[in-house]
Amino acid sequence: MLGGYFDAVRASRASQEVRTERDALLKRADRRTDLKQFIPCDSKDRARAILITAAMSVLGMIPYVLMMLIWFFVYHESFAQSIISFFGFVALGAFFLLGSTKRAMGKDRPWMWWFGVVWLQAAVFGTIVGFFLYFRSLAYYWKYEEMRIYTNVAAAQDSSSFGDGSMFLFSEDTRLDAMRSVGYRSRWTGETFCVAPLTDVSMSQANTISFFAIGEGCCTPRAEFLCDDADDFTTRSALRVLEPEDVVRPYMRWAVQGASFPKYIRAVKLQEATYATKAAIKPTLLIWTKDPIKVKDSFYHSATEICIQVSLTYFAVVIISVYFVSWKLIPRQKHEGVIRH
Numbered sequence: 001m002l003g004g005y006f007d008a009v010r011a012s013r014a015s016q017e018v019r020t021e022r023d024a025l026l027k028r029a030d031r032r033t034d035l036k037q038f039i040p041c042d043s044k045d046r047a048r049a050i051l052i053t054a055a056m057s058v059l060g061m062i063p064y065v066l067m068m069l070i071w072f073f074v075y076h077e078s079f080a081q082s083i084i085s086f087f088g089f090v091a092l093g094a095f096f097l098l099g100s101t102k103r104a105m106g107k108d109r110p111w112m113w114w115f116g117v118v119w120l121q122a123a124v125f126g127t128i129v130g131f132f133l134y135f136r137s138l139a140y141y142w143k144y145e146e147m148r149i150y151t152n153v154a155a156a157q158d159s160s161s162f163g164d165g166s167m168f169l170f171s172e173d174t175r176l177d178a179m180r181s182v183g184y185r186s187r188w189t190g191e192t193f194c195v196a197p198l199t200d201v202s203m204s205q206a207n208t209i210s211f212f213a214i215g216e217g218c219c220t221p222r223a224e225f226l227c228d229d230a231d232d233f234t235t236r237s238a239l240r241v242l243e244p245e246d247v248v249r250p251y252m253r254w255a256v257q258g259a260s261f262p263k264y265i266r267a268v269k270l271q272e273a274t275y276a277t278k279a280a281i282k283p284t285l286l287i288w289t290k291d292p293i294k295v296k297d298s299f300y301h302s303a304t305e306i307c308i309q310v311s312l313t314y315f316a317v318v319i320i321s322v323y324f325v326s327w328k329l330i331p332r333q334k335h336e337g338v339i340r341h
Helices: 002-029 043-060 062-073 079-099 110-146 250-255 261-275 292-329
Strands: 032-034 148-153 165-170 182-185 192-199 208-216 237-240 278-288 336-338
Touching: 043 062, 043 110, 043 292, 062 079, 062 110, 062 292, 079 110, 110 165, 110 250, 110 292, 165 292, 182 261, 192 261, 192 278, 208 261, 237 292, 261 278
Parallel strands: 148 165, 208 278
Antiparallel strands: 032 336, 165 237, 182 192, 192 208, 237 278
């Protein structure tokens, strides 16, 4: 009797649980469920995102490209034109930002706001990169282009007579006196700054030395100089090493690549003290090379290579960033579905 009673109770509970689960399933069958979150992005949205990315990236890079061209070809001739161009780009970027609001144009335009951000960022970044390239390399290149070339120069001549000279071809009797070279070692950086005098057959120990070949980390402390083409005894040409004041205005000296020049002057002083020679009050420092034109052009090529590397990296970052932003600009369609069980 008791066994039959318990069986009846278990059967009743099982029947009640089945009804409860069935009622829950029926309720879910009547409920409409938004399936948007479960449906993957279709190819049309992806194509729109790619088109938006391409348009905003390419057009947004215009200020960057133009600022690079200005730093390479315009700034050394016209400072005013360069400044006007920069502020013109900034003003146009500000217009995009302000024009994107409903208050300004009667309708919110998110794409215009993001385009303004890309535009302004490109203008500012192009200015910063161009500033670095110009004052580290291009300023020297353009200054060399403006200066003159002198030939048949004797080492005994006063270098102040060739203040506007960038490249020199010395007389056949001029030689690099490596036996009277010195290496000045910086106590702060450990770098060695090398100098060696240029002499000719007419000079004696008492003559003032006006020209010194220089180099970094290419000599021993005394009597050995292996910088550039010093080991080639047929070398007779050189490129002048420019001082910061030769390249830019006094208030911009901090920006140019001239920090090593004073250390070479200290090396010249050490050479005087070591060999009892007499250097000119303002000696001319030279890069002793068989091809001074190539050395001059290296300033331009160096700036170009850095520009290409930085630009490609920057463009890649812009494309990736804009691609993620573009998905926010695509209007979403509502996808609904019905689940029935």
